[in-house]
Amino acid sequence: MGGSGKTTLARKLYNHKTIKQHFNCQAWVSISQEWNPQHILVEILRQAAGITQKTDEMVSIEGLVDKLRDYLKHKLYLIVLDDVWKKDALEDMLPAFPFENRGSKIIITTRIHEVVEFPDLPHFFHEPRHLTKDESWELFSKIALNHRECIDDYQQIGDFEKLGKEMLKKCEGLPLAIIALGGLLGAKGTTEEWEKVSKVVSSKVMGGRGTHTYGTVKDMLALSYHDLPYDLKPCFLYVALFPEDCEIPISMLTNMWIAEGFIMSQEETLEEAARQCLDELIQRCVVQVATSNYAGKVKTIRIHDLMRDLCIKKAKEQNFLEVFHRSSAPLELDEDATRSQSRRCIIHSYSSISVQIGTQNSHLRSLFIFGVAKVTFYCYELRATLSWEQVYKNFRLLRVLNISSSKTFDGTLPAEIGNLIHLRYLGIRGTNIIELPESIENLRNLLTLDYKSVVYFGRYEVRVPNVLWKLERLRHVFLPYDMICTTGLKLSTLKSLQTLCVVWGKNWMLNEMFTLSSSVKRLRIQGISSKEQLMAVFQCQSVTLDQLYSLHINWISCDENVKLQNLELLCHCNHLRKLKLYGRIGEESLPIQFPSKLKKKRLVYTHLTLPETMKNLGRLANLKYISLSTESYVGIEWTCRAGEFPQLEQLIIERLRNLEEWWVERGAMPHLTSLRIQQCKKLKKLPEGLKFIGSLRRLHIAYMSEAFYRWLNHEENNGEITGQGGEDLHIIRHIPTVTIMPQNWRDLSVGDE
Numbered sequence: 001m002g003g004s005g006k007t008t009l010a011r012k013l014y015n016h017k018t019i020k021q022h023f024n025c026q027a028w029v030s031i032s033q034e035w036n037p038q039h040i041l042v043e044i045l046r047q048a049a050g051i052t053q054k055t056d057e058m059v060s061i062e063g064l065v066d067k068l069r070d071y072l073k074h075k076l077y078l079i080v081l082d083d084v085w086k087k088d089a090l091e092d093m094l095p096a097f098p099f100e101n102r103g104s105k106i107i108i109t110t111r112i113h114e115v116v117e118f119p120d121l122p123h124f125f126h127e128p129r130h131l132t133k134d135e136s137w138e139l140f141s142k143i144a145l146n147h148r149e150c151i152d153d154y155q156q157i158g159d160f161e162k163l164g165k166e167m168l169k170k171c172e173g174l175p176l177a178i179i180a181l182g183g184l185l186g187a188k189g190t191t192e193e194w195e196k197v198s199k200v201v202s203s204k205v206m207g208g209r210g211t212h213t214y215g216t217v218k219d220m221l222a223l224s225y226h227d228l229p230y231d232l233k234p235c236f237l238y239v240a241l242f243p244e245d246c247e248i249p250i251s252m253l254t255n256m257w258i259a260e261g262f263i264m265s266q267e268e269t270l271e272e273a274a275r276q277c278l279d280e281l282i283q284r285c286v287v288q289v290a291t292s293n294y295a296g297k298v299k300t301i302r303i304h305d306l307m308r309d310l311c312i313k314k315a316k317e318q319n320f321l322e323v324f325h326r327s328s329a330p331l332e333l334d335e336d337a338t339r340s341q342s343r344r345c346i347i348h349s350y351s352s353i354s355v356q357i358g359t360q361n362s363h364l365r366s367l368f369i370f371g372v373a374k375v376t377f378y379c380y381e382l383r384a385t386l387s388w389e390q391v392y393k394n395f396r397l398l399r400v401l402n403i404s405s406s407k408t409f410d411g412t413l414p415a416e417i418g419n420l421i422h423l424r425y426l427g428i429r430g431t432n433i434i435e436l437p438e439s440i441e442n443l444r445n446l447l448t449l450d451y452k453s454v455v456y457f458g459r460y461e462v463r464v465p466n467v468l469w470k471l472e473r474l475r476h477v478f479l480p481y482d483m484i485c486t487t488g489l490k491l492s493t494l495k496s497l498q499t500l501c502v503v504w505g506k507n508w509m510l511n512e513m514f515t516l517s518s519s520v521k522r523l524r525i526q527g528i529s530s531k532e533q534l535m536a537v538f539q540c541q542s543v544t545l546d547q548l549y550s551l552h553i554n555w556i557s558c559d560e561n562v563k564l565q566n567l568e569l570l571c572h573c574n575h576l577r578k579l580k581l582y583g584r585i586g587e588e589s590l591p592i593q594f595p596s597k598l599k600k601k602r603l604v605y606t607h608l609t610l611p612e613t614m615k616n617l618g619r620l621a622n623l624k625y626i627s628l629s630t631e632s633y634v635g636i637e638w639t640c641r642a643g644e645f646p647q648l649e650q651l652i653i654e655r656l657r658n659l660e661e662w663w664v665e666r667g668a669m670p671h672l673t674s675l676r677i678q679q680c681k682k683l684k685k686l687p688e689g690l691k692f693i694g695s696l697r698r699l700h701i702a703y704m705s706e707a708f709y710r711w712l713n714h715e716e717n718n719g720e721i722t723g724q725g726g727e728d729l730h731i732i733r734h735i736p737t738v739t740i741m742p743q744n745w746r747d748l749s750v751g752d753e
Contacts, residue, residue, distance in 0.1 A: 002306045003176025003217040004128045006109040010080055013107065020697070020736030023105075025075040030082045030245035034348075037061050037092040041068055044079060044096070048072065050676075050700040050739040061092065068096040077104045083245055083305065084110040090118075130173030133165075139175065140168055143182030143285060159191045167201045170216065176304060177220040183285025184224045197227075221310050224286055234262050235277050236286055237320050239303050240311035241346045241368050247290040247300040252427070254278060255448045255476055259400050259425035260366065271475075271498070294625040294649065295577060295599045321346055321366075344368070344400075366400035392416040402427035404450075411435065411456060418442035425450070429478065432456045434463065441467035452478040452501070469493045479503065481526065491516065501552070502526050509533035513540045521549040521575075528555035528583075538566040550578035556605050561586030570595050581606055591616055600625040603632035611635065618644025618668070627652040634658050640689070642667030652676045656683075664689030671695050678702035678741075685711040691731045699732055702741035712740070 013019055014028060027047035029040050041064040045051070049071060059067070079097065084090060090108070097106060099121065108116050116123060131139065145160060164185065171177040181201075188194055200223065228236060235257055242248045254274035257263050265273035281287045282298065286307060290300040303311065315321045321344035344366040398420045404427050411432045418439025426443070429452040436451070449471075454462055462480045469490040476499040477491075489508055491497065492515035500520055505528035513536040520542040528534050534555050542548060551570070555562070561584045570576060576595045580602040585592060591612035594601070599622050608614065614633065617626070618640060624647050636658055642665045645651075649671055653659075659680050664687040672693050677683070678700070684707060690696065701708075711728040732738055 001174075002111060003174050003304070004130070005175040006111075006128055007082055008175065009128055010082060010107050010109050014078065014080055017736050019078065023076050023078040024738060025072065025077040026079070026737065027077075028080040028082065031084045031089045031093075032244040033085045034243070035089050035092075037089075038064060040093065041065065041096060044068060045071065048075070048077065048079075049741065050702070065096040069098055072096070072104075073098045073101070075104070076101065078107070079105075080107045080109075082109050084108055084115050085112065087115050087117075090115065094118075094121075131175060131178070132173065133168070136168050136171065136173055136178055137165060140164060140178050140182045143179060144185040146186075160194060163191065163194045163198050167198050170201050171220065172216055174217050176306065177217045179285050180217075180220040180224045183283070184227050187227070187280075187284055197223075217306060218310065221307055224284065225310060225314060228284070228286070229280075231262070231264075232277060232280060234260070234320070236281060237311055237315045237318075238262070239287060239301075240308055240315050240323065241321060241344065241366075242303075243348045243370060244305060244308060245302065247302055249300055250275075250278060250298055251476075252450070253301075255450075256366075256400055256402070256425050256427075258475075259447055261399075269498075293600075315344075316342070319343060323348075346370075363397075364395050365397060367395060367398060367402075368400070369403045369406045392419050396420065397422055399423060400425040400427075402450075403431060404428065405430040405455075407432050411460075413437055413440075415439045421445065424448070429453050430455055434460045436464050438465045438467060440465070441470045443471060445473060446471045447473055448476040449474065450476070450478045451480060454480045454482065464489065466490055472496075475499070477501070495519065498522065500524070505529055505533045505555075509536045513537065516540055516542050518542060518547060521547055523548060523550070524552035524580075526554045527557060528553065529557050531558070531560040534558055534560055534562065535566070538569050546573050546575060548573055548576050551576060552578075552580040553582065555583035558583060560584075567592055567594070580604075587613060594620060596620065596622070598623055602627040602629065604629045606632045608633045609635055611637070611639070614638055615641070615644070621646055623648055625650045628654075628656060630655040631657065637661045637663075639663045639665070640668040640687075641665050645669045646671070648672055650674045653678075653680060655679045657681060659683050662687045664693075666692045669693055674698040676700040676702075677704070679704070681705050683708060686728050686731050688731060691734065694734065696735050698737045698739075699735045700739045700741075702739075709740075 011028075014026065020026070025048045027044040029043050029047075031040065038059070038061060041061065042059075045064070045068050048068070077097075081090070081093060097104075110116060113125070116125075141161075141164070144164060167181060167185075168178065171181060185194060185197060188197065225233070225236065238253070238257060238260070239248065254263075254271060254277075257274050257277070258270045263270050263274045263277065278287075278298065278301070282289060282301070287301045287303050289298050290302040291298075293299045312321075312323055319341045322342035323346045341363055343363060345364060346368045348368075348370040392414060393416055396419055399422055401420065401423060402425065408431065412435045413428065413433050415437040416439070417426075417437060418441070421442055422445055423443050424445050424447045426440075426446060426448070427450040429450050432455055433451075434454055434456050440446075449468075451464075454460075462482060464479065466489055468474065468477065469492065472493050473496060474494050475496050477494075477497065478499065478501050481502050489503065489512070491500070491503075491512055495517050497517040497520055499522040500516070501522060501524035503524075504526050509525070509528065510532060513533075518541045523542060525537060528537070537553055551573075562581070563586055567585070570579070571593055573595055574597055576597060578600045579595065579598055582604045583606065585606045585608065587608060587610050591610050592608070593616055598620055601617075601620075601623060603626075614635070617623075623645065626645075626648065629652065633656055638659060638661070640663065645668060648669050651669070651672060651674070653662075654676065655678075657680070660682045662683060666689055668689065670693065673695055675690075675696060675698070677686075679702070681704070683704065
């Protein structure tokens, strides 16, 4: 039954401290009604082996099955396959799991008993029960009454409780119905408002109809939707355009809301107003937080399957959007379906799909094509297949075009894209498009260009014409990391620009950096190759006017060091929270000071030498994430003293070739939860002080020296780690999840994080 808490129960098991201590290898994937076997197998391998880099999904299913099975055969593993709808999906997955591993477990959540009927495999069914009255009230009060603890009027609190318990009877112990009701009432501040909801619940939710409990969940979800403020309803319906069980990136979602015109604000930026809308949807429990970043800021959200079904139903009733999908054979839709007047068309599939359209599609405002290998448009009026050029001619009123992770025939974007003069959002990240046409200069209303990455096999150069300066309304520009031909890219006219990732240095730095808009909050620059270009970064108004939130600078190809006086300018950037520095820093004889408000920091090739500089890093009171990578610190010893890194949660130490001794005093890093150590070949052993960090939950060790493994008594035998534990084992015994990779194990890595 949908909404009975299957996934929640599985997640509680998966994250339980005792469970994490028992299994040394874990992975969680969602299968859903449409699945890509390669993607799922790669994701299981990435999680199980602790791989953080991008991975190659072009390997055959058979090759991935062998790779995963080979890795798991000596592991005590726990794998969760969530939301399985078809037995075929399990038949693709199960050969990758060695069932001879006694004690290893696979948890499968599904609504369909037949999916998991494998007579030859030992299994156990568990159907979650409904919550008791007390359990229902506990869950409900956490959501609906949590912010009312400060109320002094005990009579009023009693009224809330009486009304709440009366309404809870209609939920019949179903967790999703309780959460929906709690989210709805949490937005109501008075008992009078609760009484109005109670009347609606009594008369409409059940209404004496004897509705089946599954219908109760849907009734509660519908009530939550109808209670949304008028301006939030389109924002909520928009979530339905993402695939089932997808983790939805907040930045992409809010930028598309803005492009659609859903967000209005006169007192704050559109982005801030969009975030407030998102926060209200989360508080009302109609969407769920999936992941948060180092600062506790929501990074991705998800939506329950039943809530998404309601979303799609309501959106279709209002001609808001139409979803087309098919995971196997090409699809041809009947004429009635394609002649709907929906303003938005969403297509997602893992293979080919054919969509029938008419020539009168001028009503279409948004077109989304996610992860489609090939899409063709068939015009039933002309009885012919339309080219992309013809499609763009028909859809002249498009405001949003998002073809992320899809593939075009020749790796280009047709010149006819310039016909879409009303376009405000163009999303082509993860496509094979390596060239943009000059005609994009016609897109004068464009607010977001999301061209963040390119997936193209073979030699290529990404080409972006020097016409972006004509698109004066641009607010967010994401360009590929491997774009090498932006020497003449002019951007000085973009006065509303907030995000610029990535531009390459070269002459661009000298010509454009000083005229870059002061409104820029996120800036990433690659390929700085001279002292003059490097100086230009720290002298531009985007840095000196203290508006930056995130700064990423890469000057590895430059022989010059960043001078201390330049870094001191950053110390005055009170809004700066993320800082990534790739290149040498000239410490000379003085230690480096870093911006005090930083929460995330990554250093690569900085060649820090002074212990006092490392001590200054430890004094950053707000730092929650730090990565010290590839010669960022070239000292032989490093001591983390008591009181240092007071808020640090994630620490990555990798490719520090000189580091031999690392000490952690008791009281250092008291909130550390995740530690990754890899390719530090001279590091002799783990610091004894790790045993005092009770918050540590995950430790990943990879590609270390033989001596390091001997201290753990984890020796290699034909690529596998053996041994029962040596003198250092007591240091990490309290850590629930420990992953130790052998020296010669090779993953599927093909790129940087």
